[in-house]
Amino acid sequence: MSLKNWLYALSAAASLTLPAVHDAQAEDSIYVPLFTYRTGPFAGSGTPIANGMHDYLTLLNERDGGIGGVKLIVEECETGYDTKKGLECYESVKPKKPVLVNPWSTGITLPLIPKAAVDKIPVLSMAYGLSASAKGDTFPWIFNPPATYWDGFTQILQYIATQEGGGIEKLKGKKIGYIYLDASFGREPLPLIEQLSKELGFEAKLYPVAAADMQNQSSQWLSVRRDKPDYMILYGWGALNATAVKEAVKTNYPMEKFISIWWPSEDDAKGAGDGAKGFKTLNWHAVGADFPLLADIQKHVVDAGKSQVSSKDKVGQVLYNRGIYNSMLIAEAIRKAQEITGNKVVTGEDVRRGLEGLNIDEARLKEIGLEGFTGEVKLSCADHNGHFSTFVQSWNGTTYEKVSDYIAPLSDKVGPLLDADAKAYAEKNAPWPARSEACDAS
Amino acid sequence: MLYNIFIDPFVQMAQMPDLLVQTLWEGLVSGVLYALIALGFVLIFKASGVFNFAQGIMVVFSALTLVGFYEKFSAAGFSGHTAAFVALVLTAGVMFVLAMLVERVVLRPLVNQPDIILFMATFGITYVLIGFGEMVFGGDPKQMIASELFLPSGSVDVEMLGGMVSFQKIDIAAAVIASVMIAGLALFFQKTRIGRALRAVADSHKAALSVGISLNQIWVVVWFAAGLVALVTGIMWGARSDVSFALEIVALKALPVLVLGGLTSVPGAIVGGLIIGIGEKLGEFYWGPLLGGGIESWFAYAIALLFLLYRPQGLFGDKIIERI
Numbered sequence: 001m002s003l004k005n006w007l008y009a010l011s012a013a014a015s016l017t018l019p020a021v022h023d024a025q026a027e028d029s030i031y032v033p034l035f036t037y038r039t040g041p042f043a044g045s046g047t048p049i050a051n052g053m054h055d056y057l058t059l060l061n062e063r064d065g066g067i068g069g070v071k072l073i074v075e076e077c078e079t080g081y082d083t084k085k086g087l088e089c090y091e092s093v094k095p096k097k098p099v100l101v102n103p104w105s106t107g108i109t110l111p112l113i114p115k116a117a118v119d120k121i122p123v124l125s126m127a128y129g130l131s132a133s134a135k136g137d138t139f140p141w142i143f144n145p146p147a148t149y150w151d152g153f154t155q156i157l158q159y160i161a162t163q164e165g166g167g168i169e170k171l172k173g174k175k176i177g178y179i180y181l182d183a184s185f186g187r188e189p190l191p192l193i194e195q196l197s198k199e200l201g202f203e204a205k206l207y208p209v210a211a212a213d214m215q216n217q218s219s220q221w222l223s224v225r226r227d228k229p230d231y232m233i234l235y236g237w238g239a240l241n242a243t244a245v246k247e248a249v250k251t252n253y254p255m256e257k258f259i260s261i262w263w264p265s266e267d268d269a270k271g272a273g274d275g276a277k278g279f280k281t282l283n284w285h286a287v288g289a290d291f292p293l294l295a296d297i298q299k300h301v302v303d304a305g306k307s308q309v310s311s312k313d314k315v316g317q318v319l320y321n322r323g324i325y326n327s328m329l330i331a332e333a334i335r336k337a338q339e340i341t342g343n344k345v346v347t348g349e350d351v352r353r354g355l356e357g358l359n360i361d362e363a364r365l366k367e368i369g370l371e372g373f374t375g376e377v378k379l380s381c382a383d384h385n386g387h388f389s390t391f392v393q394s395w396n397g398t399t400y401e402k403v404s405d406y407i408a409p410l411s412d413k414v415g416p417l418l419d420a421d422a423k424a425y426a427e428k429n430a431p432w433p434a435r436s437e438a439c440d441a442s
Numbered sequence: 443m444l445y446n447i448f449i450d451p452f453v454q455m456a457q458m459p460d461l462l463v464q465t466l467w468e469g470l471v472s473g474v475l476y477a478l479i480a481l482g483f484v485l486i487f488k489a490s491g492v493f494n495f496a497q498g499i500m501v502v503f504s505a506l507t508l509v510g511f512y513e514k515f516s517a518a519g520f521s522g523h524t525a526a527f528v529a530l531v532l533t534a535g536v537m538f539v540l541a542m543l544v545e546r547v548v549l550r551p552l553v554n555q556p557d558i559i560l561f562m563a564t565f566g567i568t569y570v571l572i573g574f575g576e577m578v579f580g581g582d583p584k585q586m587i588a589s590e591l592f593l594p595s596g597s598v599d600v601e602m603l604g605g606m607v608s609f610q611k612i613d614i615a616a617a618v619i620a621s622v623m624i625a626g627l628a629l630f631f632q633k634t635r636i637g638r639a640l641r642a643v644a645d646s647h648k649a650a651l652s653v654g655i656s657l658n659q660i661w662v663v664v665w666f667a668a669g670l671v672a673l674v675t676g677i678m679w680g681a682r683s684d685v686s687f688a689l690e691i692v693a694l695k696a697l698p699v700l701v702l703g704g705l706t707s708v709p710g711a712i713v714g715g716l717i718i719g720i721g722e723k724l725g726e727f728y729w730g731p732l733l734g735g736g737i738e739s740w741f742a743y744a745i746a747l748l749f750l751l752y753r754p755q756g757l758f759g760d761k762i763i764e765r766i
Contacts, residue, residue, distance in 0.1 A: 043581025208736030
């Protein structure tokens with residue numbers, strides 16, 4: 001037989017064998033795809049998150065043999081933060097029966113919202129995506145803990161009010177600039193900003209930055225110089241964050257008045273040098289690797305050469321730990337699903353129930369090895385977000401330091417708006433299915 | 443509405459002349475940097491009639507190579523400046539090797555093929571460079587080694603017109619370096635033997651070959667020159683933000699510059715870059731708020747489109763007359 005024929009024969013054999021192999025895997029494993037972006041313009045933000053997510057799940061496989069004795073099949077799909085590629089990833093993983101998907105992009109999350117209930121695959125959009133998807137009655141398959149972009153905005157507003165020496169009424173008459181990625185993510189809080197600026201009496205100045213101009217923001221910062229906002233709020237991603245901090249330094253904008261949603265990394269601030277000291281971001285978990293779980297990751301994953309981190313000091317950085325948090329939610333939802341159903345190998349429907357029953361208290365955090373890492377997480381059938389408190393951290397030139405107490409969102413303001421937005425979404429996408437999923441007693 | 447469009451922006455210019463000067467300066471700097479990117483496209487188009495889609499990724503690749511080499515030499519104990527300049531020389535070497543590979547592996551087998559085939563081949567080069575770059579350097583953003591290359595930092599603040607105008611030293615350096623580079627390339631094209639040969643190749647591959655011009659040599663020279671332009675562009679853009687694959691999309695801004703200036707003209711790239719740079723900054727700053735901001739991304743294309751209606755070959759491009 002010629003080499004060519006051998007190759008044909010081998011490929012034919014492989015094509016016949018592969019489905020059988022996959023079915024065999026499906027019987028005694030749990031398939032967890034991770035939508036990641038280690039390439040493209042947003043890789044600077046995507047890579048550490050991907051590493052954190054991957055390393056936590058790898059640890060569970062290496063140290064514990066998976067979850068409840070069932071191995072996890074962890075597979076990354078590269079989206080490049082591109083909605084089209086993200087949807088291709090979704091279609092490619094769907095036949096493998098994932099127990100949930102993590103789009104890691106608001107743009108990818110939005111088109112998955114109507115698909116989730118049809119395909120019975122829960123979507124975990126951790127602190128991103130559609131804010132109104134916190135409403136479990138309308139969106140039983142979408143989960144976005146621990147806080148929405150709308151919550152985050154009100155938390156920043158409250159921090160600003162504190163700096164002004166009082167309550168939220170102190171915002172009256174203030175000028176607040178909002179610089180953001182002009183994409184689904186950055187546009188997400190715009191309805192809230194419009195509403196709150198009227199209610200609270202502050203003037204909002206908007207500075208959208210197109211993806212193509214992430215590294216070329218001089219126009220926006222010239223406008224900042226002209227408008228002289230009292231505070232600046234940043235909702236950026238990828239190179240937008242690093243450039244915004246540099247431009248703010250260049251414009252001599254006071255760093256103590258420049259506050260971001262929870263996405264900037266250490267690298268984003270570092271590039272601007274000493275001038276970036278005082279730059280602030282929200283966060284809800286610790287920075288650093290001084291936790292038993294992270295020590296285990298170091299030992300079982302990083303030192304064993306099973307991580308993709310470029311250097312050991314990346315473990316514990318803010319976005320790496322964000323990935324850890326995301327995988328903690330995945331793992332605990334699977335564990336809860338196993339507990340609810342009594343099955344070791346769980347499905348997407350089971351994990352949806354697991355997410356609704358998620359209750360990670362202090363004792364559980366200690367068991368995981370993350371005591372003091374973050375606050376408790378408790379979701380319910382009605383509340384898929386939790387609207388948990390966050391704190392403000394400040395860049396000190398080397399790392400981020402916590403500089404505020406935990407700040408709860410303005411639920412009295414955000415709650416009714418989320419209700420209205422969820423209702424509007426359902427009406428716009430009529431006939432939006434009424435929730436038919438039963439609710440486990442929590 | 444008419445007042446907001448036709449009167450108010452000019453009132454603002456008169457009321458805050460310092461901000462107008464600042465806007466013009468920012469536009470000038472952006473324009474020079476756009477011109478640098480466009481120059482890379484023009485060089486290759488002049489020599490081979492190919493629109494090089496890979497120019498953007500060459501900017502990223504050269505900047506990442508520079509920082510990558512620097513990190514290696516720095517870790518090996520070289521001092522900051524020494525490591526930086528050794529890295530600079532080695533990166534230039536890598537761009538030369540890349541030029542040779544492109545000529546040998548991609549262009550030579552495609553001689554006399556239709557332009558669209560060569561254009562598609564540059565897509566291939568783009569994806570090879572993306573994949574290779576990500577494999578070697580990873581996706582993490584890196585800091586440009588500006589101070590190690592003796593590029594200045596800080597600003598020169600000048601009180602004028604009742605306000606303060608701030609000139610970043612790195613921007614001044616970028617403008618000077620880009621101007622020197624552009625002047626050098628213009629001289630190279632006009633006054634040297636290789637420059638003349640290069641223009642002959644641009645006119646007709648077959649005719650150039652028939653008079654003994656080595657097509658292969660010219661292509662290596664021009665791709666190497668485009669590689670050096672990409673390296674300088676990468677250093678300058680990288681110093682303004684960071685070095686990451688996000689730089690690749692900045693290169694898209696060269697397209698309206700090329701439409702405006704013409705694909706075959708070095709002065710066109712410069713003038714086009716300046717018009718686009720200044721035009722988009724003025725547009726975003728004075729007229730952007732009327733449209734909710736963020737008009738910069740399409741404003742450059744709108745300017746280019748206007749020019750295209752009246753001068754399809756661009757300001758300085760050659761009028762193409764084809765026998766049909």
